[in-house]
Amino acid sequence: MAPTARRARAVLSGRWARLALVLAVGAAGGYAGLLLGGHATTPVGPTDVQFALTPSWDGGTTLKLPPLGALHLDTHWGPVSLEARVIDLRPDEARKLIENDAELDRVTDQIAEEIRHGVSVMLARALGLSLLLGFLAALALFRSWRRALLGLAASATGLIALTLAVVLTFNPQSVAEPRYTGLLANAPQVVGDAQSVAARFSVYRAQLAHLVGNVSKLYAATSTLPTYEPDPSTLRVLHVSDIHINPAAWNVIRSVSAQFQADLIIDSGDLMDHGTKAEDKFADAISDLKVPYVYVRGNHDSKGTQKAVARQKNAIVLDDTTREVEGLRIYGVGDPRYTPDKSTRDDFVGADQLRAVGLTLADKLRSTGKLPDIAVAHDPAEAEAFSGLTPLILAGHAHARSTKLLPTGTRLFVQGSTGGAGLRGLEREEPTPIELSVLYFSRATHRLQGWDDLRLGGLGLTSAQIERHLEPDPDRPIKPPAPSPPPTPTSPFPSGEPPTSTSPRRR
Numbered sequence: 281m282a283p284t285a286r287r288a289r290a291v292l293s294g295r296w297a298r299l300a301l302v303l304a305v306g307a308a309g310g311y312a313g314l315l316l317g318g319h320a321t322t323p324v325g326p327t328d329v330q331f332a333l334t335p336s337w338d339g340g341t342t343l344k345l346p347p348l349g350a351l352h353l354d355t356h357w358g359p360v361s362l363e364a365r366v367i368d369l370r371p372d373e374a375r376k377l378i379e380n381d382a383e384l385d386r387v388t389d390q391i392a393e394e395i396r397h398g399v400s401v402m403l404a405r406a407l408g409l410s411l412l413l414g415f416l417a418a419l420a421l422f423r424s425w426r427r428a429l430l431g432l433a434a435s436a437t438g439l440i441a442l443t444l445a446v447v448l449t450f451n452p453q454s455v456a457e458p459r460y461t462g463l464l465a466n467a468p469q470v471v472g473d474a475q476s477v478a479a480r481f482s483v484y485r486a487q488l489a490h491l492v493g494n495v496s497k498l499y500a501a502t503s504t505l506p507t508y509e510p511d512p513s514t515l516r517v518l519h520v521s522d523i524h525i526n527p528a529a530w531n532v533i534r535s536v537s538a539q540f541q542a543d544l545i546i547d548s549g550d551l552m553d554h555g556t557k558a559e560d561k562f563a564d565a566i567s568d569l570k571v572p573y574v575y576v577r578g579n580h581d582s583k584g585t586q587k588a589v590a591r592q593k594n595a596i597v598l599d600d601t602t603r604e605v606e607g608l609r610i611y612g613v614g615d616p617r618y619t620p621d622k623s624t625r626d627d628f629v630g631a632d633q634l635r636a637v638g639l640t641l642a643d644k645l646r647s648t649g650k651l652p653d654i655a656v657a658h659d660p661a662e663a664e665a666f667s668g669l670t671p672l673i674l675a676g677h678a679h680a681r682s683t684k685l686l687p688t689g690t691r692l693f694v695q696g697s698t699g700g701a702g703l704r705g706l707e708r709e710e711p712t713p714i715e716l717s718v719l720y721f722s723r724a725t726h727r728l729q730g731w732d733d734l735r736l737g738g739l740g741l742t743s744a745q746i747e748r749h750l751e752p753d754p755d756r757p758i759k760p761p762a763p764s765p766p767p768t769p770t771s772p773f774p775s776g777e778p779p780t781s782t783s784p785r786r787r
Contacts, residue, residue: 306431309417310410317409322398326373336361352459357449460746515721518542521676522550526699530565548676549578549658560588567592577614578658611652631661638665653726668761689758
C-alpha cells in the first residue's frame, strides 16, 4: 500500500476514533447529569415523598418506606430506575384516611396529580442537567465548541433512546404485583388485601391512591398498626411444605397465618425427617395454629407420622380422600414411598413409577364424578397425573418453589421448603431459604385469583421478601388430558403397602 494511502487511512481512522470518543464523553456526561439532576421532593397525600433516578440494569420503581421496608414494581425496563422514598408524614391528614374510607376515594385525583407534578419536576431537572453536563464534559475535555455540540447531541440521543425504552416497556399493571422486602409484621398492610388481587385495579391512578393509602395507614402516629382487614369475598390458604422437623418453621407459620388471617393451611408433606416415633411429638404444634390444617404424607413421613398428625384436633389428613374445608373441595394423597425403607427410596422408585401410581388414583377420582377444587400430593411427578381433574395441584419435595400452567389448564404449584429443608439446608454453601405462599381464592367460584410468595430470612426470621402474582385467567376452562396408554400400576412396595415401622435411614 502506498504511503499516501496509509496516511489517509490513519487520518480517517483517527477521526472516527475521536468522534467516537466525543460521543462517548457526551453520553457519559449526559447520564451523570441525569442521575445528579434527577431529584425532587413533593407532597403526596398525607406524606412527603422524595423522588430520585438511580442507576439500574433492570429499571423498575422502588418505593422505600423506612423503617418498614420497600416495595419494588417492575414498571419499566432501562438503565435508570425510579426511587420514591417517604420522608415525612402529616399525622392529621393520615388519620383522616384511617378513620374515613371515603376520604381515600376523594384524594384519588389529588394523589395522581401530586405524583405527576413531582415526577415532572424531577424529570425537568434531570433532562436539563443531562444536556448541560454532556455539553460541558465535551467542552472541558476537547476545548472545542464544535465537539461540545457533538457531546450535547450524544446526550440528547441517549435521552431519546432512554425515553423510548421506558415508554415501550411501561407496565401500569405492575402496581398490582409488588415485591415487598422488610418486616414480616408489616407485609399484609403494605402489599394490600386480596381484593386488590382479584379486582386488578382497572385504573392506574386508583392503584397509586390505594398504595399511598396503605402506606399512610402504616405511618400513622398511633400506638399500634391498624388491623389488617382482608377482602371478605376471598379465601386465604397458606401453603407450606417440607418442614423437615425444623422448630423455627412453626413460628414462621404461626406469624404468617396470623398476619394474613389465613382461613386454612395446606401442608404438602415431609413434616418429619425420619418418621420415627420419637419425632411424633413435633406434630403437636399443629393444634396451636387455630385454623384447619390439611396434611398429606411425604416420603420422609411414616404412617406413624400420619397418625400423629391426625390426633391434632384441627388436622385433616388426606390419603386418597376428599374433604370440604372452608368451602373448598380438597383431594389429597400420601406419598407411596417411605424414605427410611430402602426398597421405596428414590433410587428404587423413580418418577415413572410415581406417575403410574398417580394415574391410577386419578382414574379412580375421575370415576367418582366429584372433582376437587385442589389436589395435593407430595412429589410433583405423582401430582402431575391429576392434570385436567382440578384447576390447581399443590406439591412439594423439590425444596425449590416453582409453578407452571399445564396444557389442560391446571396449574401445578410446587412449594419450597418451609423448614429450610431442616438441618440438611445448612449443608449447602447457601442455606435453603424458608418459603411459603398465601393463595387467594374466590369464595364464589373457588378458583385461584393470585398468590403471595414469601421468602423469609434475617435475624429471628423477621424480614420477608414477598412477591405478588396474579392468575392471568382465573376462570379458564379445565380440559381432560390427551389420551395416553393405560398405566401398568405396580406397587413400589414389596408388600404392596408402605411399612409402618421406622428406621434411622434416610435419603
